[in-house]
Amino acid sequence: MTNHITVLLEEATQALLIKKGNWYIDATFGKGGHTQKILDAGGKVIAFDFDHQAIEYGNKIFASEINPGNLILIRENFSKIFPIIESLQEDCQVGDIKGILFDFGTSTEQLKSNNRGFSFDGDGPLDMRMDDRLGVQAKDLLALIHVDQLDELFRDLGGEHDSRRIAKAIKNSPTPITTSKQLTDLIIRNKGKQKSKLHPATKVFQALRIAVNTELENIMMGLPQALEILANKGRIVTIAFHEGEDREVKTTFKLWEEENKGENLTKKPVVPTAEEIKNNPRSRSAKMRIFKKK
Numbered sequence: 159m160t161n162h163i164t165v166l167l168e169e170a171t172q173a174l175l176i177k178k179g180n181w182y183i184d185a186t187f188g189k190g191g192h193t194q195k196i197l198d199a200g201g202k203v204i205a206f207d208f209d210h211q212a213i214e215y216g217n218k219i220f221a222s223e224i225n226p227g228n229l230i231l232i233r234e235n236f237s238k239i240f241p242i243i244e245s246l247q248e249d250c251q252v253g254d255i256k257g258i259l260f261d262f263g264t265s266t267e268q269l270k271s272n273n274r275g276f277s278f279d280g281d282g283p284l285d286m287r288m289d290d291r292l293g294v295q296a297k298d299l300l301a302l303i304h305v306d307q308l309d310e311l312f313r314d315l316g317g318e319h320d321s322r323r324i325a326k327a328i329k330n331s332p333t334p335i336t337t338s339k340q341l342t343d344l345i346i347r348n349k350g351k352q353k354s355k356l357h358p359a360t361k362v363f364q365a366l367r368i369a370v371n372t373e374l375e376n377i378m379m380g381l382p383q384a385l386e387i388l389a390n391k392g393r394i395v396t397i398a399f400h401e402g403e404d405r406e407v408k409t410t411f412k413l414w415e416e417e418n419k420g421e422n423l424t425k426k427p428v429v430p431t432a433e434e435i436k437n438n439p440r441s442r443s444a445k446m447r448i449f450k451k452k
């Protein structure tokens with residue numbers, strides 16, 4: 159079993175300026191790497207994850223922090239962060255929020271899990287939902303949407319150059335594409351010769367995962383709510399792993415600064431050191447940004 163290695167652990171927790179007894183939100187708990195670091199520094203944490211496996215793991219492994227009230231774990235989409243935190247504050251369960259961390263995307267456990275369909279080198283049902291309460295799986299999207307929309311989805315969310323050819327091949331397939339292996343094989347058959355080091359199915363899988371989990375919409379909804387619930391002078395720290403995510407954060411922070419809501423502390427994003435990338439190649443595309451509320 160591959161374990162998730164937390165990306166930009168030191169950099170992200172330093173950026174939050176943790177103080178003993180203050181409350182922080184980890185909007186993307188995963189395996190709790192960042193949460194653990196905040197707790198170690200004396201902070202209290204409300205952590206969100208919409209994947210029930212992440213929450214079950216957290217409830218077990220972090221019981222000694224949950225029981226005394228240092229950690230509140232919530233299975234929910236961070237796109238609902240404002241009403242949830244507001245109601246905890248009304249009940250006096252938590253105080254002012256001094257910092258909020260978003261470490262977007264999927265965990266290694268999700269990607270490598272053979273029965274969830276995230277991985278092009280697995281052979282599981284083509285599901286790809288991080289939150290299994292969502293109605294539409296990746297295989298449903300392939301079946302339901304028109305060839306033009308599929309083409310657009312692969313191009314816009316994955317940057318896939320052969321999007322049209324792949325979309326047509328999916329729609330013309332004599333049998334529905336319902337497993338990750340079927341999709342990977344179809345992509346390999348339909349892509350031109352690869353110059354890149356990337357696996358030929360990387361971009362289509364990324365695009366489908368983003369669409370199934372409405373990842374960009376979640377960010378668009380979650381960031382303004384985070385700013386709203388954050389205490390004055392508090393910080394929002396984000397870690398993005400692909401262009402679409404980073405563009406969303408960058409544009410939002412720029413807009414907030416123009417609206418005089420605070421200061422964008424990272425004109426250029428913080429990226430992992432060469433050593434981190436060597437130890438954890440998954441970190442290579444990470445870009446961290448920090449916003450300080452007025």
Ligand SMILES: C[S@@+](CC[C@H](N)C(=O)[O-])C[C@H]1O[C@@H](n2cnc3c(N)ncnc32)[C@H](O)[C@@H]1O
Binds near residue numbers: 186212236
């Ligand atoms: C990259 S991992 C986070 C890893 C974590 N920072 C750690 O150190 O272990 C992203 C996690 O966020 C969760 N996630 C992604 N989008 C979410 C959303 N909109 N709401 C709640 N959780 C989300 C995923 O289920 C996944 O477990």
